[in-house]
Amino acid sequence: MEGLQAIKYKRGKLEVLDQLKLPHEFVYENVTTCEEAFDCIKAMRVRGAPAIAIVAALALAVELDHKKDNAQRKEETAAYISKRLDFLMGSRPTAVDLSNAIKLLKSKAEEAVSASSTSGQAVTCADVRLCYIETAEKILADDFDTNLSIGRYGAEYLRRQEMPIPKPVDEAEEFRYFTTSPPGTQGAPDMKYRKLSVLTHCNTGYVYGNGSSQTVFEDVNLEIRLVLSSIPLLTTTRSLATSGHGTALGIIRSLHKMNYLEHAYCTETRPYNQGSRLTAFELAFEKIPATLITDSMAGALFSRMKNEKNISAVIVGADRVARNGDTANKIGTYTLAVLAKYHGIKFVVAAPTTSIDLSTESGDKIKIEDRAKNELTQITGAIVNKDGTVDTSESARVAIADQTIDVWNPSFDVTPHELIDAIITEKGEVLRSSKGEFHFKDIIPERWRRDVQSGTDTETNGSSAIPRTPSEEGTQFAMEV
Numbered sequence: 001m002e003g004l005q006a007i008k009y010k011r012g013k014l015e016v017l018d019q020l021k022l023p024h025e026f027v028y029e030n031v032t033t034c035e036e037a038f039d040c041i042k043a044m045r046v047r048g049a050p051a052i053a054i055v056a057a058l059a060l061a062v063e064l065d066h067k068k069d070n071a072q073r074k075e076e077t078a079a080y081i082s083k084r085l086d087f088l089m090g091s092r093p094t095a096v097d098l099s100n101a102i103k104l105l106k107s108k109a110e111e112a113v114s115a116s117s118t119s120g121q122a123v124t125c126a127d128v129r130l131c132y133i134e135t136a137e138k139i140l141a142d143d144f145d146t147n148l149s150i151g152r153y154g155a156e157y158l159r160r161q162e163m164p165i166p167k168p169v170d171e172a173e174e175f176r177y178f179t180t181s182p183p184g185t186q187g188a189p190d191m192k193y194r195k196l197s198v199l200t201h202c203n204t205g206y207v208y209g210n211g212s213s214q215t216v217f218e219d220v221n222l223e224i225r226l227v228l229s230s231i232p233l234l235t236t237t238r239s240l241a242t243s244g245h246g247t248a249l250g251i252i253r254s255l256h257k258m259n260y261l262e263h264a265y266c267t268e269t270r271p272y273n274q275g276s277r278l279t280a281f282e283l284a285f286e287k288i289p290a291t292l293i294t295d296s297m298a299g300a301l302f303s304r305m306k307n308e309k310n311i312s313a314v315i316v317g318a319d320r321v322a323r324n325g326d327t328a329n330k331i332g333t334y335t336l337a338v339l340a341k342y343h344g345i346k347f348v349v350a351a352p353t354t355s356i357d358l359s360t361e362s363g364d365k366i367k368i369e370d371r372a373k374n375e376l377t378q379i380t381g382a383i384v385n386k387d388g389t390v391d392t393s394e395s396a397r398v399a400i401a402d403q404t405i406d407v408w409n410p411s412f413d414v415t416p417h418e419l420i421d422a423i424i425t426e427k428g429e430v431l432r433s434s435k436g437e438f439h440f441k442d443i444i445p446e447r448w449r450r451d452v453q454s455g456t457d458t459e460t461n462g463s464s465a466i467p468r469t470p471s472e473e474g475t476q477f478a479m480e481v
């Protein structure tokens with residue numbers, strides 16, 4: 001079945017699924033200007049580090065497709081692009097994907113302006129606009145492959161951490177083990193390894209792919225029936241009810257598909273409930289064995305269920321990974337990392353290389369977004385009728401705390417790299433070295449040279465990175481000129 005599309009895009013038209021209304025309502029918002037994109041991001045109708053960058057980039061692409069720059073000269077188009085991107089940068093500060101995308105888009109526009117000097121051809125406003133639009137569209141398209149790779153590398157990394165079972169497997173318990181026998185080999189599976197269970201936090205499950213012409217989405221349990229757009233789309237994001245994608249959630253999907261997964265746990269993720277509203281919905285929709293817990297239950301879960309369920313890892317996404325591996329992610333991530341350490345559970349960050357910020361040395365330099373007080377003291381949800389049924393057609397906002405109490409609401413926290421075992425990127429895994437350090441030099445060498453070494457340092461870093469792709473071509477690195 002085709003899944004839900006979080007972002008629907010064709011050149012000149014951008015629609016964004018309002019994630020605040022999920023899982024009960026599916027409403028698309030037409031985003032036609034940078035102001036609308038800014039508001040959509042700020043209000044968290046679209047959220048998650050890569051999606052924020054994509055919506056910002058594409059909103060300006062829509063403006064340019066409609067020639068809103070009103071420019072007569074190519075320099076004016078570039079100046080318009082720069083000004084609009086600077087404006088969008090203020091929408092949410094913590095996720096680095098947005099600033100990386102902005103750097104890339106600005107540099108591509110500048111390159112287009114100066115292209116005439118090398119090609120001898122006159123460059124027009126239309127060329128600069130087109131160059132911007134194509135770059136923005138490539139950011140969207142590249143993210144698809146990125147997510148799939150993270151899922152595969154992460155699942156393989158976790159599988160390799162499992163130790164063989166010392167005593168023979170009780171055959172009645174067969175379903176709790178996975179086989180390492182290569183596909184197609186004769187004979188019974190060896191069943192030496194337990195399937196593993198994982199916990200994830202927040203929501204990391206959106207994904208990007210080439211669009212379908214029509215999507216029908218039906219879930220009887222939720223009494224939801226949706227008929228999505230019949231317009232053939234250039235590129236779309238599919239999410240929140242589809243298969244095989246996302247970053248941390250992508251790894252869970254891959255584990256499930258590879259038959260390594262026993263159970264996934266997801267936290268509610270207060271105060272905005274991305275876990276209960278979005279991740280729980282995705283897991284349930286895809287019938288991945290899963291259980292929702294409140295954030296405060298993680299310690300009890302590890303202490304009581306670690307052995308029974310073989311809870312092997314906490315897997316989270318990232319909004320910004322500093323040069324030393326310190327990672328900013330949704331508030332509550334740090335607490336989970338401390339708990340994981342205490343219980344001997346791996347702590348894994350799943351992040352595209354666009355989320356690595358080499359110019360920020362360590363986590364204490366990361367700016368953390370503080371959000372509104374009423375995110376803690378009030379909540380919106382669907383109406384529960386007197387007979388216990390849920391009326392998804394109506395929602396209400398209710399107060400859940402004293403409305404005069406002072407509130408602290410940082411949206412993210414920083415997990416020190418000492419608590420992180422592995423950072424899984426689309427280029428492979430980066431492990432904490434025996435000295436307790438992370439090194440990204442081998443995985444993003446060009447960016448390392450540009451941002452860290454400035455071309456003079458010949459030091460070897462002893463990194464335990466395993467780069468899987470020799471080339472750095474693609475959106476993430478095109479900015480490294």
Ligand code: MRU
Pocket residue numbers: 047048049050095201202203204205247248274316317318319329330331411
């Ligand atoms: O406030 P949000 O919902 O934008 O926070 C999202 C997260 O913290 C995610 O874990 C992170 O952006 C990674 S999404 C692949």
